[in-house]
Amino acid sequence: xxxxxxxxxxxxxxxDADTEETLTCLQMTLYHPDHLQTGRFQAIRFCHRExxxxxxxxxxxxxxxxxxxxxxxxxxxRIQFSLQLFRDFNSxxxxxxxxxxxxxxxxxVDNHELGYLNKVKLPPKCILRFGDYQCLVEKQDGESLTxxxxxxxxSPTCLLQENLWPLRMPVPENGPQSTLYSTLPTEMDExxx
Amino acid sequence: xxxxxxxxxxxxxxxDADTEETLTCLQMTLYHPDHLQTGRFQAIRFCHRExxxxxxxxxxxxxxxxxxxxxxxxxxxRIQFSLQLFRDFNSxxxxxxxxxxxxxxxxxVDNHELGYLNKVKLPPKCILRFGDYQCLVEKQDGESLTxxxxxxxxSPTCLLQENLWPLRMPVPENGPQSTLYSTLPTEMDExxx
Numbered sequence: 288x289x290x291x292x293x294x295x296x297x298x299x300x301x302x303d304a305d306t307e308e309t310l311t312c313l314q315m316t317l318y319h320p321d322h323l324q325t326g327r328f329q330a331i332r333f334c335h336r337e338x339x340x341x342x343x344x345x346x347x348x349x350x351x352x353x354x355x356x357x358x359x360x361x362x363x364x365r366i367q368f369s370l371q372l373f374r375d376f377n378s379x380x381x382x383x384x385x386x387x388x389x390x391x392x393x394x395x396v397d398n399h400e401l402g403y404l405n406k407v408k409l410p411p412k413c414i415l416r417f418g419d420y421q422c423l424v425e426k427q428d429g430e431s432l433t434x435x436x437x438x439x440x441x442s443p444t445c446l447l448q449e450n451l452w453p454l455r456m457p458v459p460e461n462g463p464q465s466t467l468y469s470t471l472p473t474e475m476d477e478x479x480x
Numbered sequence: 481x482x483x484x485x486x487x488x489x490x491x492x493x494x495x496d497a498d499t500e501e502t503l504t505c506l507q508m509t510l511y512h513p514d515h516l517q518t519g520r521f522q523a524i525r526f527c528h529r530e531x532x533x534x535x536x537x538x539x540x541x542x543x544x545x546x547x548x549x550x551x552x553x554x555x556x557x558r559i560q561f562s563l564q565l566f567r568d569f570n571s572x573x574x575x576x577x578x579x580x581x582x583x584x585x586x587x588x589v590d591n592h593e594l595g596y597l598n599k600v601k602l603p604p605k606c607i608l609r610f611g612d613y614q615c616l617v618e619k620q621d622g623e624s625l626t627x628x629x630x631x632x633x634x635s636p637t638c639l640l641q642e643n644l645w646p647l648r649m650p651v652p653e654n655g656p657q658s659t660l661y662s663t664l665p666t667e668m669d670e671x672x673x
Contacts (some may be wrong), residue, residue, distance in 0.1 A: 301537060341597065342597075344537050352527070366535055369535075371578060373597050373598070373599050374595070374596065375596075386566060390625075390626075402567070402569075403625060404535075404565060404566050405567055405568075406566050432583075
């Protein structure tokens with residue numbers, strides 16, 4: 288017995304629809320030692336993919352009218368940092384750039400310390416640090432140039448543990464250490480801060 | 481006869497005021513062949529310095545809710561391009577970056593052609609082109625890291641004439657030519673457009 292035919296109008300709208308494109312996704316896993324005590328992350332919607340236009344500059348910080356993602360914490364700057372997309376010449380891949388927007392707090396991207404208005408291109412996987420905050424950032428490439436996605440997770444444990452972040456751990460001559468925090472040199476700490 | 485003493489309260493507020501800092505200024509001289517016929521520039525305030533916070537991303541385009549500077553012209557994209565400040569590592573000088581936000585029109589910075597979401601650091605003096613628009617951009621460095629200024633002028637004549645823009649003119653072997661437009665190669669025109 289043959290399968291029931293697909294109704295003509297359904298087939299037509301299916302055939303006429305734009306070809307679906309995969310979206311570049313930025314997965315951000317947040318950690319703060321006091322995440323249980325306060326509502327600092329209550330404005331962040333976890334485990335949800337948010338679709339955003341690729342021309343959008345996404346600010347992270349305390350100020351609700353200028354930031355898209357808000358940390359409810361007085362130790363966070365009104366705008367802490369911004370993320371935005373760009374495209375390298377001769378490339379169809381979207382890349383992310385991060386810029387430190389805080390005049391008070393430095394932003395550390397792996398082992399690079401960014402002062403106010405310093406910026407870097409994000410590697411496909413990295414750890415951001417500002418104040419007591421840590422954020423593991425992982426990028427999945429997609430086809431669309433028009434939109435991208437973000438997704439947040441919350442980590443109950445420090446992200447700088449050796450087992451969670453082994454790839455960029457330097458191997459000290461006197462044996463492994465438990466966290467990157469104590470072993471990574473911070474670039475430009477004498478000049479910038 | 482001695483000069484009249486300065487009132488104490490005036491002197492005090494003068495002494496207590498923050499030290500004035502010079503501002504980085506971006507002077508933009510606009511040209512369009514039809515600038516007299518239509519109101520395309522009527523939303524631009526010419527010969528006026530506007531002070532803006534250095535964290536601001538300044539969009540140029542047709543869409544009034546997302547653009548700070550508006551061109552009233554249907555041939556201009558909703559967001560044509562964006563300008564923003566950043567600071568190189570180990571530098572106290574503010575730099576400008578320009579990003580092409582138009583999916584339809586390329587943006588030419590001197591002889592570099594930018595596709596959608598391509599970006600470059602602006603040289604201290606350059607000419608932007610998109611569609612029939614030309615814009616001479618000149619940067620004056622200032623001390624402040626917190627604010628910058630913009631100033632617009634309108635040019636009644638084409639900016640690519642040899643006498644207005646001689647510095648970047650290539651010297652062709654068969655003698656000088658009248659405009660950059662015809663002599664500058666556009667980078668990546670085969671790959672990007």
